[in-house]
Amino acid sequence: MAAPRAFVWTRRVVLTALTAFALVPVYVMLSSSLKSLGEVQGRFDWIPHALTLRPYVDIWHTVPLARYFVNSLLVSGSSMLCSVAVAIFAAYAVSRYRFRGRRLFTITVLSTQMFPGILFLLPLFLLYVNIGNATGIALYGSRGGLILTYLTFSLPFSIWMLAGYFDSIPRDLDEAALTDGCGPLGALFRVVIPAAVPGIVAVGVYAFMTAWGEVLFASVMTNDTTRTLAVGLEGYATQNDVYWNQVMAASLVVSVPVVAGFLLLQRYLVAGLTAGAVK
Amino acid sequence: MTAILERRPPGGTADRPPRGTLRSRLRPRRGALPYLLLVPALVLELLVHLIPMVVGVVMSFKQLTQFFIRDWGSAPWTGLGNYRVAVDFHAAIGSALLHSFWVTCAFTVLSVGLSWLLGTAAAVLTQDPFRGRGLLRGVFLVPYALPVYAAVITWAFMFQQDNGLVNHVLHDQLHLTSGRPFWLIGPHSFVALLTVSVWRNWPFAFLCLTAGLQNIPRELYEAAAMDGAGIWQRVRRITLPSLRPVNQVLVLVLFLWTFNDFNTPYVLFGGSAPPAADLVSIHIYQSSFVNWNFGSGSAMSVLLLLFLLLVTAGYLVATRGRDTDG
Numbered sequence: 001m002a003a004p005r006a007f008v009w010t011r012r013v014v015l016t017a018l019t020a021f022a023l024v025p026v027y028v029m030l031s032s033s034l035k036s037l038g039e040v041q042g043r044f045d046w047i048p049h050a051l052t053l054r055p056y057v058d059i060w061h062t063v064p065l066a067r068y069f070v071n072s073l074l075v076s077g078s079s080m081l082c083s084v085a086v087a088i089f090a091a092y093a094v095s096r097y098r099f100r101g102r103r104l105f106t107i108t109v110l111s112t113q114m115f116p117g118i119l120f121l122l123p124l125f126l127l128y129v130n131i132g133n134a135t136g137i138a139l140y141g142s143r144g145g146l147i148l149t150y151l152t153f154s155l156p157f158s159i160w161m162l163a164g165y166f167d168s169i170p171r172d173l174d175e176a177a178l179t180d181g182c183g184p185l186g187a188l189f190r191v192v193i194p195a196a197v198p199g200i201v202a203v204g205v206y207a208f209m210t211a212w213g214e215v216l217f218a219s220v221m222t223n224d225t226t227r228t229l230a231v232g233l234e235g236y237a238t239q240n241d242v243y244w245n246q247v248m249a250a251s252l253v254v255s256v257p258v259v260a261g262f263l264l265l266q267r268y269l270v271a272g273l274t275a276g277a278v279k
Numbered sequence: 280m281t282a283i284l285e286r287r288p289p290g291g292t293a294d295r296p297p298r299g300t301l302r303s304r305l306r307p308r309r310g311a312l313p314y315l316l317l318v319p320a321l322v323l324e325l326l327v328h329l330i331p332m333v334v335g336v337v338m339s340f341k342q343l344t345q346f347f348i349r350d351w352g353s354a355p356w357t358g359l360g361n362y363r364v365a366v367d368f369h370a371a372i373g374s375a376l377l378h379s380f381w382v383t384c385a386f387t388v389l390s391v392g393l394s395w396l397l398g399t400a401a402a403v404l405t406q407d408p409f410r411g412r413g414l415l416r417g418v419f420l421v422p423y424a425l426p427v428y429a430a431v432i433t434w435a436f437m438f439q440q441d442n443g444l445v446n447h448v449l450h451d452q453l454h455l456t457s458g459r460p461f462w463l464i465g466p467h468s469f470v471a472l473l474t475v476s477v478w479r480n481w482p483f484a485f486l487c488l489t490a491g492l493q494n495i496p497r498e499l500y501e502a503a504a505m506d507g508a509g510i511w512q513r514v515r516r517i518t519l520p521s522l523r524p525v526n527q528v529l530v531l532v533l534f535l536w537t538f539n540d541f542n543t544p545y546v547l548f549g550g551s552a553p554p555a556a557d558l559v560s561i562h563i564y565q566s567s568f569v570n571w572n573f574g575s576g577s578a579m580s581v582l583l584l585l586f587l588l589l590v591t592a593g594y595l596v597a598t599r600g601r602d603t604d605g
Contacts (some may be wrong), residue, residue, distance in 0.1 A: 089317070114587050116559075118580055156324075177343055202551075263421075
């Protein structure tokens with residue numbers, strides 16, 4: 001099927017424009033991170049006059065970036081693992097069983113997506129403080145509290161997408177496992193999960209990105225030692241100066257792990273969405 | 280994948296018999312199992328979302344100022360007082376909220392519309408294979424993959440009045456503007472916020488629609504081509520109608536995310552948004568944490584939630600009705 005010329009040209013023009021739109025900020029990030037402070041404070045220029053790697057050295061001293069980085073990794077990694085595990089069990093129940101309250105559960109969980117974060121930010125903060133006072137489990141200001149919070153952010157969408165993905169796995173497969181003597185959980189672990197790897201990876205990527213990028217709760221729920229990158233990057237703006245070259249260098253450094261992971265795993269994400277959510 | 284499936288069950292049965300009998304005794308009744316599987320998810324949702332939300336609703340009926348923050352239970356009840364203040368559009372607080380609401384509505388409609396348009400265009404134009412398509416798909420997803428604060432802070436740099444890229448291009452290179460406008464304060468801030476929001480959201484639309492396109496059977500296109508339909512006709516007659524179920528969910532999700540968006544304005548404007556770009560979520564954040572009036576902030580959040588529930592319900596009813604007609 002040869003496409004007509006008009007279509008090919010439309011495609012070229014539109015896709016080029018979209019590429020430019022998508023990548024200009026990335027270019028600005030990269031080029032400005034290689035400029036000196038004097039140069040980023042003057043008129044913007046597309047091409048750096050003198051390349052320097054100083055910003056990449058300085059970013060680690062201006063703010064304790066390494067600590068923020070480790071915090072973000074711990075928080076995002078843990079909440080991703082927990083979120084995926086919890087979502088697998090819930091999605092398995094929703095996909096394979098017809099039980100009373102199934103619809104209510106799906107609707108309730110999905111509707112939490114529309115809650116304005118601001119509505120439960122303060123109550124959650126008070127709840128964490130009270131739990132801490134009553135039981136000694138420090139949730140406020142700790143990484144644990146943040147992990148707990150973030151994992152519920154990605155949970156609704158994860159359950160929904162995984163349930164869709166599980167639905168696309170033929171039921172005969174786990175029926176066969178059940179008659180082989182596996183329990184329902186055996187069928188889940190031996191049959192359904194291996195067959196749903198793309199969907200599970202997609203959900204994991206989503207959960208990690210959700211946690212890595214969240215700002216509002218990170219700014220209220222963390223203290224100096226548990227601060228994550230989302231809040232930490234504000235440290236490059238002092239009262240008098242914004243170290244724009246360092247801001248750009250730090251932004252690039254914190255983006256690389258998620259963007260690389262995302263691009264490596266994006267075909268899983270598309271496959272997961274195709275089979276799961278989009279139906 | 281099938282190799283794994285065929286390999287696993289026999290390997291599992293080898294060590295099965297002794298454990299299998301034990302498990303069948305301990306295994307909960309079929310009726311209880313789905314509930315047990317849901318317990319972790321339910322407990323977490325209750326703890327982090329539902330209970331705090333109920334507390335939030337209770338707080339909206341209290342006069343919760345900074346004097347009571349240590350022991351919020353002792354704050355006096357005000358009944359509907361906070362709500363009355365929030366919807367008194369002649370007074371300062373109410374009229375500011377109403378203004379913020381309209382700004383958010385305009386912002387959301389434009390942002391969702393444009394994001395959807397760009398996402399659809401990109402998805403439809405990359406449907407047929409061509410050289411470099413895989414790379415292009417990766418590139419398009421970059422804005423979505425970047426952490427929001429890193430991306431938005433870059434935009435904030437680009438929108439700087441004296442040393443930003445936007446004024447350099449518009450003023451120095453294209454000579455479109457007479458002066459160097461401010462983008463992050465004043466009336467232009469709406470455009471700045473909209474640009475960043477569309478930039479962040481269209482890749483998500485693209486991703487969902489690309490996935491949706493893969494579910495359209497190829498035979499449909501082949502049959503249409505056989506009938507002599509041109510490429511534009513195929514897009515209009517097959518592609519777009521087939522995407523309707525995807526669009527139904529996609530537009531709703533984009534709407535809710537955009538309407539509730541806090542991160543983008545918070546990072547772009549550094550905490551307090553200028554009036555022209557004063558989105559509701561940041562407006563409520565301001566009136567809660569800056570003015571230290573959490574009762575009033577909660578009342579505004581509840582109103583926001585009610586509005587979103589209403590729109591969502593209306594949207595679902597409207598789109599469902601159309602589905603059965605078509």
